[in-house]
Amino acid sequence: MPSKPARSSPPAYPTSLIVHAELSAKRRVLVRLLVDTGATYTMIPLRAALAIGMNSTVAAKRIPLVTVSAVEYPPLVTLPSLTCLGHQLRQVEVVCHDLPPQSAVEGLLGLNVLLRFPAFRTFIESIQAYLV
Numbered sequence: 001m002p003s004k005p006a007r008s009s010p011p012a013y014p015t016s017l018i019v020h021a022e023l024s025a026k027r028r029v030l031v032r033l034l035v036d037t038g039a040t041y042t043m044i045p046l047r048a049a050l051a052i053g054m055n056s057t058v059a060a061k062r063i064p065l066v067t068v069s070a071v072e073y074p075p076l077v078t079l080p081s082l083t084c085l086g087h088q089l090r091q092v093e094v095v096c097h098d099l100p101p102q103s104a105v106e107g108l109l110g111l112n113v114l115l116r117f118p119a120f121r122t123f124i125e126s127i128q129a130y131l132v
Contacts, residue, residue: 018105024081026053031106033084039110041076043095048106049077056096065097072097082113089116 017035022028023044029051031044041063049056059075074097082092093112099105114120 016104019084019109021082021084021109023048023052023079024083025079028052032104033107033109034105035114036108036110037114039108040112041093041095042082042110042113043097043099043108044079045098045106046096047098049094049096054079054096059096063095065095084109084113085117087117089113 019033019035020030021033022030029048031048033042033044046056054077056075056077059077061076062073063076065072065074074095076093076095079092079094080090082089082094099107115124
């Protein structure tokens, strides 16, 4: 009797949502970002900010960032343009901070960007009554 071929079933839910985003200022760069609904701000690596011509060292504003080992104060800068998920956004505040080198992504796509996408706003509105 022939054996049945092994069936692989897709996971019940994705383990993470990773998207590509184009960051633009004087130049452009493409980065991989993790969709993070727990992040208030979008985070990009320092090297990406430098690559597009932004100088994060002169940022007027720094915000507290709680990590596993300490509280850090990375710069918060205004990115001229961020294109992601089919939308081009202008004047987006982003935190410039490097994730660990072992990370599968270069940064995080936070709520300050996600809430500017109509589909995400619709999702939030549809579950608003259930949010704690």
